Amino acid sequence: MLTHLHTLSGHQNPIYALSDGLDPNTFYSAGNDKGVVEWSLERMAFVKVLVPVQSSVYALHRFENLLFIAQRSGVITVFDTVENVIRATLSFHKRAVFDLKTIAHKQELISTGEDGNVAVWSLKDYSLLYNFNVINDTLRVIAVSNDETEVALGCKDGVIRIYNSSDFAFQRQFTGHKMPVTSLQYAPMGTFLVSGGRDAQLKFWNLPGYELQNQVGAHMFSIYGIAFHPSAPYFATCSQDKSIKLWSSEDLKLYKILSLEKRTEGHFHSINKLMWSKDGRYLISTGDDRQVMIWRFQS
Template identity: 25%
Template structure:
């Protein structure tokens, strides 16, 4: 599943990335026969990844703590409040090093723990050697003021309606696009750090949009956007790869997600602080959902398991399912402790979170129903707000809608060629939005599946040129 997911992303991302990035060419020189002297640490290879993972959450254009932006070499050199953070050749007199070592309070990363000694030693050696920039070519200057320019529609991996139904949030490359939900236009562009946004969730009060994603093989990130101002309130960088399957507790106070390091983590929405990190899975975790009272959580992943655990202690309760194949999606009934999971096997399975008495583990006594087998792997599952309908999407070209109780197929949303990665019911219940590989958002009538609207959610290069000065 994830193989397909990733390779299809890469293909599509690759197409429009070329619009502003130049791929560094491989060094052409032949290897010298002699042992080279031990090289000084490289900014690009050794320093930048550490900053991306541990520092950028608080030091980026949208959130400049201490007036310091650490996302670019130039801004790193410029420094913050206190002036340049680095004195080339002199780690002792470099503020950035002093703060990482705790010689100058407060310790960075703020809130700790300190970076390990070996990493700090690399920073010292880099500064000592002159703190040079060896970034191959740096043309990527995407920011809130210079939003991405697209030459082809990006793969869409996340969609979410605001609780009042007025907005539809759509994932882009390096940004979230806020559309009016009637499809009449773009209301805002929320440009952050992460190349990819994998999940979007509005808090129940509609004030905050939580976006989860990251930059592959670099860092994962949770972004907390304040909708009234369009400002990034907080960015929390976690894990070493994009994060997946973001979900909120019913009261909106906690956010759960999965990582490629097999952990499920829970952070507090108000502070961004980590509350829990568990390791019950044996492979990437791709989906999470809280139970009705916020005290339990179900997570699914590539280890085939749908795991039930306590959200506060992290204690494992049991696997809800019989292990069959990789799972990619989980959704909870809006008013019952019941979940549907799906993935590689193409069959949505509907489980109770509570085992009926007298049924023992392993008997799969929690299974309510297996829905119809889909035409491709499942990537997304969603209940309507009243819990009566279930929509399913994946590698196939259609998104069927089922009666959640009887399992009967009511309608199918068609029009996509293939690869539907995300879907969302409008809170009013009449419309379902779907999107995926093709980079188009399609809005369907729920009762019939009929296509009502179909649009590319990002401004394309040609349009911008046409409307430009």
């Protein structure tokens, strides 16, 4: 179902972030290096350093032709991938920014990170529209519901907090994990939210009420990524335990483990991020070993 196709090297330090490109054959990676790198899936090769940055990059997020680059310094760089220019520099967070998401119908960008604050930015003129404090500690991840009506925040205290996207009014909270929430994703079918934590657990929350539906001891250490296949009923997870796992999104059956310990190809250090190509043909993973690995998917 997943077989190793290619390993891309070139980064000199750990990699924390991936993003797809406007071109379906292009994707981006970034981390402790001083630049965002563009890669070609068509040629399985390095293309160029897209844009230099001043500090480590913890998140990348693309919306249309704009690539948002979240940095350890708290700065968010807005880069136009068509014109190849920096459109704006967003400054509000005083500490590292860990995640970025857009609410397309409102033309808004949401950011959060180590300062425990959420900032809401206009995609029209890049102004700061609104900000609020959630906790006095790290907010690691953001997930936006499929209909864009709700925003879920995964917090260091193990709590998942839900806000209404129309006015960011608080709606509910529930204890998701015994340790920090490190990954969060709404299922494409719109029936549940899945969370992963430093406690190595995956938890599945029914929608719309967010009742705990199921939980799985999925990994040995922190779960850093959850990615649903764009068309097939599967999702992948990655972990600090250096493994990637492929699951059924219908019955949560475990189909595949990719790990050096299981004598497959794999990463030799923490896997920090993974994503699917737009056409679902490839899974892309990266982490502390400075490698970007491409896996071919066949159902």
